[in-house]
Amino acid sequence: MLSKKTQYAFQALMYLAEKDNDEPVLIAEIAKKKKIPLKFLENILLELKNANILESKKGKGGGYFFAKNPKDVPLATVMRLLDGPISLLPCVSLYFYERCKNCDEKGCGLHMVMSQVRDANLKILEKKTIADLAKG
């Protein structure tokens, strides 16, 4: 399961993407509309900003907006950023790989199946973007 953090992130990103204009949106507005704890959302948006997915502006008329086109933000990127590995096992992870203590990873049945699972997931999650979520 995705963590609340990532779930909230998707909600917030969807909300931003659905706005036609590119004007800054208040954290408070997103929090209210999407029922996300304000302070928690603050942290999340900040992480998204530090990852160059969002941008922000302070002071009056400030808020958050996309740093890049939503169609250039794959779901996998958001998930890795906030939740870490997408794979089910460390030994099949592409971005968070860790060697397996028991199996030699070659001829290990579990390793093979989990690689399949990973590929099936990535095929979808790398291709689908925030833009795909919005155009409902």
Added chain:
Amino acid sequence: MLSKKTQYAFQALMYLAEKDNDEPVLIAEIAKKKKIPLKFLENILLELKNANILESKKGKGGGYFFAKNPKDVPLATVMRLLDGPISLLPCVSLYFYERCKNCDEKGCGLHMVMSQVRDANLKILEKKTIADLAKG
């Protein structure tokens, strides 16, 4: 990521499945060979027993062995038993469904994508069984 519990379970089940004979295997033996904390493994095997996947025998010559053919135990079953939902969101889970607060689940882009992911996962995890892990 799978929890340690489920990872250990797969290791243990693979070990049992790789034994040709159907003689009981000591918890201690599995723990040693697979480097799993003994007491922790005890709990795991017990859960697998209560789910009718394994069977046990006490006393001398006792131990654990399969209650059914390993080829009749899909990976998904083990995962749901020990880790809960396979889906990434509660609102797309088949066995642990919870309604979504925000979206109406119909015309929700996120819901659609996550359903796809779930299906892709289940297609593999429901079909592959413990037997597939063993024949390495």
Added chain:
DNA sequence: CATATTGCGTTTTCTTGGATAGCATTTTTT
């Protein structure tokens, strides 16, 4: 300067994963 807004370190709370301890129960053997 006053006001609006994000930035950010800190802390708190809560949950869960992971692991340990100890005794109870069942079965086999002698």
Added chain:
DNA sequence: AAAAAATGCTATCCAAGAAAACGCAATATG
């Protein structure tokens, strides 16, 4: 019947992580 060999089961603990809240600093606008 007693001893030995296993699992059964419950309770508990610890650490880490997730989720959330607090307070003030920094920055931008007018």
